[in-house]
Amino acid sequence: MAILEINDLQVNYGVIPALKGLNFYVDEGEVVALIGSNGAGKTTTLHAISGIVKKAGGQIIFDGTDITNRKAHKIVGLGISQVQEGRGVFAELTVLENLRLGAYLRKNKHEIREDLMDVFELFPRLEERKSQPAGTLSGGEQQMLAIGRAMMAKPRMLLLDEPSMGLAPVVVEDIFRKIKMLNKQRHMTILLVEQNAQMALYASHRAYVIETGQIVTTGTSAELKNNDEIRKAYLGL
Amino acid sequence: MFTQQLINGITVGGIYALIALGYTMVYGILKIVNFAHGDVFMVGSFLGLLFVQNAGMPIYIAYPAAMLVTAAVGVVIERVCYRPIRIKGTDALSILIAALGVSIFLENFAQLVWGTGTHAYVQEIKEKNYEFGNINLSNIQIGVIVLCVLLMAALYFVVNKTKIGVAMRATSQSITSAQLMGINTEMVIAATFGVGSALACVAGVLVGTYYDAVYPLVGYSYGLKAFAAAILGGIGSIPGAMLGGFLIGIVETLGSAYISAGYKDAFAFGILILVLIIRPSGLLGKKHVDKV
Structure with missing residues (x-):
């Protein structure tokens, strides 16, 4: 059953549309990857779910509740935790x-x-x-x-924004192993946003490809790994 | 004479420090300079006077009431004047201009209500002087120092040891990250303005009592000195504001005692300039290093 449902989600930055009507869903217990290049709208999608940015239209349903216009701190309370791009740790506070x-x-x-x-x-x-x-x-x-x-x-669901960013390949592999573990052993539902399509497809069950604010392709991660266009555009093969 | 002047300096310095805390806390969280803060201090002082003289309350009710109302004034200023600009995401300069506007408004409002003249302050506490060798200490001076130190200790405890304190520190490092922890950052910001304004009110009442005077433009000079104290200590740093406040108080008092009282303000700002040349981030300010 879908724990998260995104219907026709739109976000604008000023007059510039960042998301032009996004549709996707995440089932409970799934790892879903959102892959795409820089500026495609991946981070904006997560920020929209977390309540950090205002929506221009559409709907976000989490576990049957409409959270489209909830405040960020309330959404955390409902069970969505976001790991920010660039980590967002409080540098001056202790671990x-x-x-x-x-x-x-x-x-x-x-x-x-x-x-x-x-x-x-x-x-x-x-x-x-x-x-x-x-x-x-x-x-x-x-x-x-x-x-x-x-x-x-x-949380009931984790949103991970570019966990591979700025990390050495060995470290990236380690992090993604942990992400897989979180899902397998602790049954965590995860929505993962990545530029590193290879790692994202390795760790996820299904994936969506986003381009300039729209979903262009979707499928199971295994399918996408073998899709010629994806291989050319995102996997560099 | 030196010890005497040092104690006088610490007394004034404690007052500067209380006001400086408001500047530094707001800056720490929003990265804006609330130039209306000196006038909030003035309003606090007048409210203390109003509650005792016009409402006839005893000081142990009047002063806490004045603190509460001043805190509310601070929160309302943020809500009405800064938040709408903040939410639009406009740059810090617009908020700075808004703060100057609030400052002008408060000064003129005070002149309208209380006139432009100087008012004698509440003298409920009878001044007593104590001699220790050749040092002369008044009970008011002792009270000012003790109260400043106690309030600073309390603030330090709240910021470092309580949940709202951790929320404040988290918010000051990143509002977005704090929101993603489930922190209601708007509430934290309001609390910051409230606490800073309440401390400014205490400073206002202390200045009124210590100098037996309050007037609508008193916030300008005290505000500027306290702002200098916050910068000197490293704006955004709470211990820095305390240190900066005491330093400016001591330097200007010693300077006017030993050199010339006419240069009092020059000493205060002179040390500010000197420190900023050597340590641009202030005495306890941090240089930010981002790790990628």
Whole structure:
């Protein structure tokens, strides 16, 4: 069943249309990738879902609730956590403070502590560095922190914006292995936005290709990997 | 004489620091300079006087009430004058102009209501002087210093140890990231304006009591000095504003005692210029390094 449904979503920046009527859905338990080049509207799509940008039209339904015009901090409370492009960690706060902020809306201290242990189990590096300011972490560690922090909200769905950005290939592979693990072992529903189509198609079940604010192709990730046009345009093969 | 002047300097410095905190907290979160803040301080001072003299409240009710109303004034200024500009996403310059407009409005409003003259302040607390060797300390001076230090300690605790404090620090680093944590950033911004304005009100009441005077343009000079203090300490930094406030108070007091009282303001701004030449980000200000 679709946990997230996007119907005819439109967003404008001033007079310039960024999203021109997007339609897609994400089923519960799925990893869905949104791939496309720079400026295609990938980040805007995530920001629209999270309530960071205003919509010019269309509808966003999350788990049966219309969240099109909800405020960002309310949407987090409904169970959508976004990991921002460029990580968006609070550089001057410690790793632990960052993780606790992820659980900002939650009340049950016992559960928060359990989830913290869970994040440390997934990313042992973060536990080693828990008292360091987040700004002193390496890019890869910051990405782990950003994902761990999003998990601390106990979301029903994760939005990941360019987790590969600025990271060395080895680190990218490691991050994507963790993303797959999150989905397989913890049944996390994930909407993944990536320029690195290869990694995105490796980690996802289905994918949408977005070009200048519109979905142009869709299919299972296995299909898209073998699609000649996709291979030429996005996989460089 | 030196110790005496040092204590006088600390007294004024504590007051500058209280006002400087409002500048620095707002700057920390919104990256705007709220040039109306000095006038909020003036309004706070007048409200204290109004509640005691015209409403006949005892000071332990009147002053907290004045703090609350001043906090509300700060929140309303943000809501009505800055938020609409902020939400449109216009540059910081537009907000700066709006802040100057609010400043002019408050000054003229005060002149309309209270006249242009100087008012004697509430003197409910009888001044007592204590001699320690050749140092002369008044109970008011002690009260000012103790209150400033207590309020700063309380603020430091709130910002560093409480949930709303972490939310404030997170918001000051990135509003978008904070929203994505579920923080109601508009509420955090309102709280910041409220707390800063309440502290300015305390400073206003203290200045009124210490100098036995308040007038509609008092916010201009105090506001400018406190702004200088915030810059000196590194704008955006809370400990920086406290340090900057005390430093400016001490330097201008010592300067006027030993050199010439006529150059009082020159000393305050002189040290500002000196520090900025050597450390452009201020004493405790951070240089930002982005990691890719």
